[in-house]
Amino acid sequence: GAVVSQHPSWVICKSGTSVKIECRSLDFQATTMFWYRQFPKQSLMLMATSNEGSKATYEQGVEKDKFLINHASLTLSTLTVTSAHPEDSSFYICSARDQEFDYEQYFGPGTRLTVT
């Protein structure tokens, strides 16, 4: 089956620093990738939709200047959390939509971010 990888799987950073999370589709091309955030014992909240070669579409309430998304190729999207604060600590999950079978969406293993 299709595989989506995320790197790093966990990261600890200090307040005020920036962290980049990579999301890769390993064996398929993804025109659209999604970034979600999940707090403990809660559901997934869509942060933004990323389309290759164009600007990401952010959900209401998500600061685009704080959560920078770049979808540089059909297999790679990155999320950069800038000037991180402890309240940004969360589980970040990306997903990728298969270009060929666009009803399928594959999820990465997630990145656990802890800001101290």
Add this chain to the structure above:
Amino acid sequence: ELKVEQNPLFLSMQEGKNYTIYCNYSTTSDRLYWYRQDPGKSLESLFVLLSNGAVKQEGRLMASLDTKARLSTLHITAAVHDLSATYFCAVDHNNDMRFGAGTRLTVKP
């Protein structure tokens, strides 16, 4: 705005019993997904339902979709402990994917 309601939110059941999780959504959609999440892990895809009346089964889990009622169900047959996890439904409307709150299932021996 697309809203997805899932119930129950918590479900504790005995091994061998049957139960159904419900997923209602507010806007017309023809893509309904069911996922499983284990603690500390990401989502595992269980079912993709693409049309009215669609029914899919895998092992002890069966999912169905009624687009007219805007309702999907996930039926658990003869539960076993390994099914303990959180189950999410999600609805896709115009590339906007929304998740239900999740059902935390615990199967007791």
